[in-house]
Amino acid sequence: MKKYQLGEFEEVVMLTVGILYENAYGVSIKKEIETRLNRKVSVGALQSALKRLEDKEYLRSHDSDATPERAGRPKRFYKITALGKKAMQYTKETRNAMWDSIPDVALDVKFVTN
Amino acid sequence: MNSIPPKYPLKFFRWFCNPEFTEDIEGDLLERFEKRKEKGKPAKWLLTTDVLRLFRPGIIRNFEGTKKLNYYGMLKHNLKIGYRTLLRKKTHSLINIGGLALGLSIAILISLWVHDELIFNTYHENYEDVAQVLQKQTINGSIGVQSSIPYPLGDELRNKYGSDFKHVVMSSWFGDYVLSHGETVVSQRGGFMEHGTPQMLSLKMLKGARDVLNDPSSILLSQSLAKAIFGNDDPIGKLLLIYNEAEVIVRGVYEDLPRNSRFYNIQFIATWELYVSSQEWIQIARDQKDWDNNSFQLFAQIEENSIMEAVSEKIKMVKFDNVGEDERVHKPEIFLNPMKDWHLRSNWENGEREGGPITYVWLFGTIGVFVLLLACINFMNLSTAHSMGRAKEVGIRKSIGSLRRQLIAQFLTESILVASIAFVVAIVIVTAVLPEFNLLADKEMVLPFESVYFWMTGIAFILFTGLLAGSYPAIYLSSFRPVAVLKGTFKTGLSASVLRKGLVIFQFTVSVILIVSTLVVREQISFTSNRPTGYDLESTIMVEMQTQQHYDAYNIIKDELSKSQVVLETAISSSPLNQVWNVRDGFTWEGMDPDFTPFFPVMWISHNYGKTVSWNIIQGRDFSRSFPTDSTALIINETAISYMNLKEPIGKTIRWGSRDFKIIGVIADILRESPFSPVRPTIYSIDPHSMSNFILLKLNPEIPIAQAASTIEEVFIKHVPGSPFEFDFASEKHARKFRGIKRIGNLSTIFAILAILISCLGLLGLASFMAEQRTKEIGIRKVLGASIQSLWRLLSKEFVLLVSVSCVIALPIAFFALKGWLQNYEYRTDLHWWIFLYAGLGALLITLLTVSFRSIKAAVANPVDALRSE
Structure with missing residues (x-):
């Protein structure tokens, strides 16, 4: 059932937005992902993911007041919506359910043959 | 220095970015810029790459819908309506598109053709600076332009006007020559030219160097000729024989010249020195500084800062100043014909340029x-x-x-x-x-x-x-x-x-x-095409005498061919049947207007030439071996009678140089030159010494041509073993004039x-x-x-x-x-x-x-x- 669609990178972004809570905006999200997951994130990829999530109504955003250190540009802060939370939970649960369904033997290294 | 964010990437960003996001993403970009600057990274560069990576769907704004830019939408609409109209009226559209496509195809083909004509000779890099040296002469009141020039002209230009010329290059006429290497024998078009030629013509050397024609025994081959003779072997340093006697060494291979070059199909370039040493009359022209013998071509490349017209004006009187009074009456005038005019403006009318293919x-x-x-x-x-x-x-x-x-x-x-x-x-x-x-x-x-x-x-x-x-x-x-x-x-x-x-x-x-x-x-x-030619076009073939062997073996070949019944008559002549190679002056006769300088194309022929080509004698008789005096006899054509203003031509005496000749016959005009021009008054005379260049054969019409050709070839190969056997049909050469x-x-x-x-x-x-x-x-x-x-x-x-x-x-x-x-x-x-x-x-x-x-x-x-x- 295609109830909630969440790609891998989108999920990472949602989680990061959750972690950063009140302080989730472009630069901080990027930095957080880069430090936590130790992988490069391009501005383009991140921004288009954010826009996509907003279109799906998993995130909502508001502009802060102008900040002097950014040459007067506002910051756009992101928050997880209720729908977004459901989507994240749905993803997590389906994953967990799948993890649980794997028989122990399958993951036993001794039995893994080529 | 690195303190200000780069202007243009940001401008570009603001242009493409969806206006809803522009502000805050730009903010992000600037913040990161500042941070990177503090860390000492190449912030400007990184910002630019960031902007480029933002150029993706989702970020790029919608160019269609916004109010300001609505002509994008309109354009799309117009195209859609146009497309639908086309589909609705299918016949109408088909006729429209078909007609336009035909018209455009013609326009494209013609443009290609015109373009190809306009870039004629531009293969040569020195296109702007290369010229052929020509001369004008006034003869009987009209000015003629000719490309044949006297031998000393080259040296004169080099010695007296050297500062104006980068290269001055004497050249032979281009013709077919026999080249052989071991068993391989080919007859190919080529020329003998002085050593600046490869540089002047900017030949693209595939092997060897341009600067090798200083050594008289060098030869340069075209790519295709090198392949024809040596196959895949390296030709450099190999020996070749020209005219079966002169040994030359291949020093270079140049890329084939394109079809739209004047020098197209010149398959080899041998040295001028070799040419001079091969022919006695050229040595005479050189040693005596003979300004009257116009038998050579001369090409030149002017210095980069010289002006073509100015140089041309400068050398105008070179020949005039060097010749005697008898030649000065012709007012010889030397000038440069620049390469850009060679093809498109090649016609001359009374000494003035008069169109050409440009028309x-x-x-x-x-x-x-x-x-x-x-x-x-x-x-x-x-x-x-x-x-x-x-x-x-x-x-x-x-x-x-x-x-x-x-x-x-x-x-x-x-x-x-x-x-x-x-x-x-x-x-x-x-x-x-x-x-x-x-x-x-x-x-x-x-x-x-x-x-x-x-x-x-x-x-x-x-x-x-x-x-x-x-x-x-x-x-x-x-x-x-x-x-x-x-x-x-x-x-x-x-x-x-x-x-x-x-x-x-x-x-x-x-x-x-x-x-x-x-x-x-x-x-x-x-x-x-239906114009009468005055001779038997169909059954005459010509073989060029390319080597000394041809001359030596002529009589044997003649006997054997007549015995074989394949050939009815054999003769030799100085010019091919369809061309005039020799034009002479110096004729006088009784009753001639003293101000008149007559010029005649002259053909030196053997006794049975008339029988071979089947000409029509309308007055008098043909040459015959039974009259020993025929060595000083002439036959003239019909046009010559009125040209010379003779009433009773037979028996008239004509003085030519220091000898008297007697007219014994008049023939109907023979069409040798352009079928669109009148026939010139022509003189036929018995060949006194080896002036002949062609063997003419009258084929027996009862024997099929293929069989006749193979029999003739056998005879030629037997007696002239070093040369490939090649012949031309007179009719084919004639047809070529209509191309x-x-x-x-x-x-x-x-x-x-x-x-x-x-x-x-x-x-x-x-x-x-x-x-x-x-x-x-x-x-x-x-x-x-x-x-x-x-x-x-x-x-x-x-x-x-x-x-x-x-x-x-x-x-x-x-x-x-x-x-x-x-x-x-x-x-x-x-x-x-x-x-x-x-x-x-x-x-x-x-x-x-x-x-x-x-x-x-x-x-x-x-x-x-x-x-x-x-």
Whole structure:
């Protein structure tokens, strides 16, 4: 059932937005992902993911007041919506359910043959 | 220095980014910029890459919907409507696109041809600076230009005017020479030239160096010749034999010269020194500084900062200053003929440049423009004819608030769409017919798909055609008044149909002119081909005596051939049958006007030459071995009698140099030179010493040619073993003189056919439109008892009338234009009245056929079908 669609990178972004809570905006999200997951994130990829999530109504955003250190540009802060939370939970649960369904033997290294 | 964020990447970003996000993403970018700067990273560069990575769907704004930019949307709409209109009226679109595609193909082919003509010789990098040294001489009041110059001229230019020239290069005439390497023997075209040649001609060396002709025993080969002789072996340093005696060493291989180079097909370049040492008369010319012996070619490249005209002026009197009084009467004048004029402006008329192929560049260029114009006219005609169908659309658009400008834009978009489709079709057509066209035009042209200019020209073509064809319909259609159109009181105006008629008349005027031209060119070809040659063209073959062996073995070959019955007669002569190689002066005779300097082409021949070529003696007798005095006898041709103003030519004595000759016979004129010029007064004399260059053979007509050729070849190979056996048919050489005019004939035939085809397409479209319009009228007429015949007449009458008017306009124009063209040929056909009659009747017949195709269909239709639908 295609109830909630969440790609891998989108999920990472949602989680990061959750972690950063009140302080989730472009630069901080990027930095957080880069430090936590130790992988490069391009501005383009991140921004288009954010826009996509907003279109799906998993995130909502508001502009802060102008900040002097950014040459007067506002910051756009992101928050997880209720729908977004459901989507994240749905993803997590389906994953967990799948993890649980794997028989122990399958993951036993001794039995893994080529 | 690195403190300010880069301006242009940010500008670009602001341009493409969705305005909703611009502010905050820019903020992010700036924040990261500051941080990176603090860390000492290349912040500007990183910001630029960030911007580029933001250029992706999702971030890029919507270029369509925003208010400010709404013409993107409009353009899309216009294209969509145009596309749908095309699909709705399939026949109409097919005729439109087909006609335009044909017109464009012709335009593209002609452009390729014109381009190829214009870049003639530009393969040579020093194109701007290279010239051939020519001389003008005044002879009997008229100024002649010749490329043959005397030996000392080269040294004179080098020594006295050295500062003006980078290279001064003496050259032999280019001809076929026998080259051999071991068993491999070939006869190839080449020349003997001085050592600056490879540099001057910027030969592209594939192997070896340019600078090797200092050594007299060097030779440069073309790529294809090197391959023919040595296959895949490395030719450098290998030995070759020229004329079976001189040994030369291959020092370099150059890329084959392209077809549009003057030096095309020069397969080898050997040294001038070798040439001089091979012939005694050249050594004499060199040692005696003989300014009177004009037997060589001279090429030169001027210094980079010299001006061609100035240098040419400087060297004007070089020869005059060096010759005696007897030569000065001819006012010899030396000048430079720059490379850029070699091909396109190669004709001379009394010492002045007088056109050349440039005339045809203009002619075909004009034809190309006209054919394209014809195709555009089709488009205009059909669009205005179908305007009733679009009138409602225009009315509604206008009442909704469309501006006239926008409607014009809409119709132009449509015409450009049609032109683009036509262009694609045209490219396909051109690709398909180009090999044939190359064959016809004797060129090696390709569509330069990888060239930017080609595509730019293509786009220019599309825009030109689209705008030209679309301009009138766009202005006309957009001028409709919405009230009149929507109320239904609208009628397509008189002005439109008048213009339409005018355009049809124009189309057929051009077509008829082209038909007449084609007929006249063909008539001129057949007229000159049927010109009597004065000798037996069909059964004579020629073998060039390329080596000393040919001379030595001549008598044996002659005996053996006559014994074999294959050859009826054998003779030798100084010039080939179809050319004049020697022109001499220094003749006097009793009763000659002392101010007259007679010049005669002279042929040195053997006794049985007359029998071999079967000439017609009209007075006196042929040469004969039974008269030992014939060594001082002459035979002249018919033209010579009036040239020399003789009443009783036989027995007259002519003084030539220091000897007296006696005229023993007069022959009917023999056509040796251009079939379009009168025959020159010619003298035939018995060859005193080996002046001969050709063996002529009269074949036995009872023996098949293939068998005869193999027997002759056996004899030649046996006695002249070092040379490949090659021969020419006199008839073939003669036919070659018609190649130029035949090419024009073929091209103009094709253009005429296509012009007619395009015009007929348009006519067909118009006729079917008219028939459609009058469906009801025809139905009612039929119900009332009109016959099919009378309906057919009714529908065809108008078109026949239009084409008749075109004929009235076209025929006089064609008459005067062609009269001018025929002036180029001294031997020419008359402009027969029947040519014009045929052309006019032909055009009418074609029109009638085209129109009938549709009008008969309309006339025989069941009137019930026409009247039922209401």
